[in-house]
Amino acid sequence: MVSMASNCSKWAKLFAVLCGFLITSLQGIVNSEFGPFFPIAAERDKHLSKTQIGIVLTSTEVSCAFVSLFVTPRIGPAVLERTLIMSALLNALSSASFGLLFWVQNSTLFFTGCILMRIFLGASYACYWVSFVALATSWFPDYNSRIIGINESAIFIGQTIGPVLGNYLVMWHGYDFLFLIPSAISSLFSALIWFLVHKVKANNENRFVDRLNLQVPDEKTKLTTNSSNDRNECNKSLSKPPSVSSQFSHSGIIVFFRISVDFLESLLERLFQPR
DSSP states (O other): OHHHHHHHHHHHHHHHHHHHHHHHHHHHHHHHHHHHHHHHHHHHHSOOOHHHHHHHHHHHHHHHHHHHHHTGGGOOGGGHHHHHHHHHHHHHHHHHHHHHGGGOOOHHHHHHHHHHHHHHHHHHHHHHHHHHHHHHHHHOGGGHHHHHHHHHHHHHHHHHHHHHHHHHHHHHTOTTHHHHHHHHHHHHHHHHHHHHHHHHHHHHHHHHHHHHHHHSOOHHHHHHHHHHHHHHHHHHHHHSOOOHHHHHHHHHHHHHHHHHHHHHHHHHHHHHOOO
16 A cells, blocks of 8 residues: 555656646746747837836746745745645636736736736746645655756746747737736646645655554453563563572572571570589
């Protein structure tokens, strides 16, 4: 049972790491689509100035840097799994909300919503990258450098695919689908990671319980074992012959008693001997 749980946990960890790489690549796709396509749509359709567009584009990097410096160092091992799932879902939700903002007609509301969504995107990037790399390397400690290298490659692969894919999406459907389709796929992989992480956690708990059951007997077995051990010790003590030291001690006591009796008899004879 322990080996089956270990194999199941190993495959769940492997699939969770693969899903994490795909989410990282999708994040690269979304992040690379802002530069070529967002300024054109924001200036033409929402009448934003170049300064406002620059503020929107830099808000993600500022948020990511701030969270990386002051928030991610406080992420402990106990909350890595929760941080990974929540940051992946926050990233997908922020990307989808950014795509839906193109339906807003008010330019001021559009500008404010873009800044907020980009801030959430930056925070989710920082938390996701730190928690994913930490959790994946703790699951597979012999492949630390390989995991980090694949994760970095996934980011740049996504940034390479993003502009090409974004061009076709804009031509076919519009600017909102630039962010809705990658965020929908990322949400599916986030839900799959949530399922796999809980599967790994449940398998680890079952393995821990199995080890406890193998190592620690119940009270009835413990009492039976103790009583049988006591009876065996008592039987051994009764059945084993006396040691050499005990034999010498018993003979010495007998000799001392005989000498004392002889001395008292001789003393009484001398006292009561008639003169």
